[in-house]
Amino acid sequence: MGTSASYSRRDVLRGAGAVALAGALAACGSNSGRAGAGGISQWYHQYGEKGTQQAAERFAKAYTKANVQIQWTPGDYSQKLATGLLSSSGPDVFENQLNVDLVRAKQIVPLDDIFAAAKSDFVGPAVDANTYDGKLYAIPMIEDMQLLFYRKSLLAKAGVQPPKSIPELIEAAKKLTNKTVKGLFVGNFSRTNGNSVLSALSVWPSGADFLTPDHKVGFHQPGVVQTLQQLRQLFSSGSLLLGAPTDWSDPSAFIQGLTAMQWSGIWAIPQIKAAFGDDFGVAPWPALTATGKPSVPIGTWGAMVSAKSKNVDAAKQFVKWLWIDQTDDQLEWATKYGFHIPVRTSLLAKAAALKSGIGADVATFSQQYAKNSTPPEWTPKMQSAYGDVVTQVVQNGGDAESQLAKAEGLVNVELKRLFG
Known part of the structure; x- marks a missing residue:
């Protein structure tokens, strides 16, 4: 789904790799921090589609096992999230794209235990985009293309x-x-x-x-x-x-x-x-x-659980309830506000907008030709190196072979940092 000003969700579909999380927390929305004892704080970026905030709040209110407070974040969500994940006032549950640094910094927890039974119903590219080193770290929420x-x-x-x-x-x-x-x-x-x-x-x-x-x-x-x-x-x-x-x-x-x-x-x-x-x-x-x-x-954002949550198990159970069990809510989230693709095969079959015309073409392309625009291992430094190739060759007429060789050297430095 898009945002009202900066297209932050759309930007991550550019093939630019994972967003580097940095900056200061500026809390906003309906909650200024954690939900407190017995509660769960859930963070979203600000969606541009009308009705999304109200839907998110309605979903949270329907959960009976904990008091879920929504933080709806205008502006630079990535920067605000970065410090939130390092502090005691960050989220229990939040949405983001998976990147390798979140895993390596141990800021999020694996969710395979709540996901395993439903995995076969989720489309392959959405699962791959939220998996690193064989472990799933985010429950796919929605897919854009x-x-x-x-x-x-x-x-x-x-x-x-x-x-x-x-x-x-x-x-x-x-x-x-x-x-x-x-x-x-x-x-x-x-x-x-x-x-x-x-x-x-x-x-x-x-x-x-x-x-x-x-x-x-x-x-x-x-x-x-x-x-x-x-x-x-x-x-x-x-x-x-x-x-x-x-x-x-x-x-x-x-x-x-x-x-x-x-x-x-x-x-x-x-x-x-x-x-x-x-x-x-x-x-x-x-x-x-x-x-x-x-x-x-395709780009897929997922629901993640912070490793700093005071009650990781309760946060995981809420994520399971909303993004695995509540299929009607998931279909509403994907299809009622704007035009998006459900991430589950069973819900694709129920999405009326994808059954004919342009919608049917979109569904076919997503199943036959989808490529993850932001693989977890593709870091901002790697994207910067390859982006320079496009600038130098396509825009400036430089030599493709030499520019690719230069980028390969820079990317190898990042790969050594990540994988030794």
């Missing part, structure tokens, strides 16, 4: 089919570009931050990944070199929208007719549908070749 949006009428007018390969994407973007409309928008580019969206989208098309299962660099491959070179061709073609008023997570550029195709997230579907009715479609990010496998980044 990124997609390529396109105007059906504009593609038909240009004689273009939804692209199935990177070369087809480049050609389609050229044909769709005219004096008033650019062919494609994949996010703004800047000298300082580059374009974080294209990090994962330059690795996955060739079948590579950021890291291998045995914790080695997976992105330094010939296919990634080729993909980066093709994305440089796309950047230089004049068919990319490079300076939109808002970035990729906001569908405004697409809705305003500035681009015929835009990369964004499923949270944008209600706005786009309101603007265009049925005159739009969605597609996964194309593979390097038409016979390759496309991909869609």
Whole structure:
């Protein structure tokens, strides 16, 4: 689900890796700290969708085994959470994306004992995103996904089919570009931050990944070199929208007719549908070749239990009650507020919005092409190193092979820190 201002949930879908938690606690919401003896403090970031806070409070009130107090946190949730997890006034239960440093710092506890019986009902990528070193540290709550949006009428007018390969994407973007409309928008580019969206989208098309299962660099491959070179061709073609008023997570550029195709997230579907009715479609990010496998980044936040909780067992039982046992609440959380994907197979079958049209496409893509945008082992330093590759090659025309080799060296330093 999105946030009202900074798109904090959407930002973590950029393939940017785990957010580094740092900063000072600034308590806000309906509780200023722990719930006290016999109570449980549950922390959320501020969601943008109307009704989410009221739903969270209603869920908490329905729990009868403990007094659950909700802290609803506007602003920089990650920074506020960081100090909260180090102090005696932090949460018992909180939502976040799993990252390796939370585990290594022993700030969260494994939840396999409450999860094991239900594991088979949770979709694989959501489980993987919340598992580290064979242990599950968060119960998946909801799944968001990124997609390529396109105007059906504009593609038909240009004689273009939804692209199935990177070369087809480049050609389609050229044909769709005219004096008033650019062919494609994949996010703004800047000298300082580059374009974080294209990090994962330059690795996955060739079948590579950021890291291998045995914790080695997976992105330094010939296919990634080729993909980066093709994305440089796309950047230089004049068919990319490079300076939109808002970035990729906001569908405004697409809705305003500035681009015929835009990369964004499923949270944008209600706005786009309101603007265009049925005159739009969605597609996964194309593979390097038409016979390759496309991909869609997914991001999953999960419910975690703080290791500093004064009653870990009670906190775990509340998490089990809400995010495993209360399936009606889970379906409501995923589908009533905006457009999102349930993380359980049984709930996917009950989600009316995913049974036809665009929703059915979203469900299919999530099951066939999902890739975790923020694997727990992929740290901010690793993402910074690879992000520089995208900036130097795609944006500045640098040599892909040498830039990948440089990034590999920096990532190996991080891997040695983590795994020896």
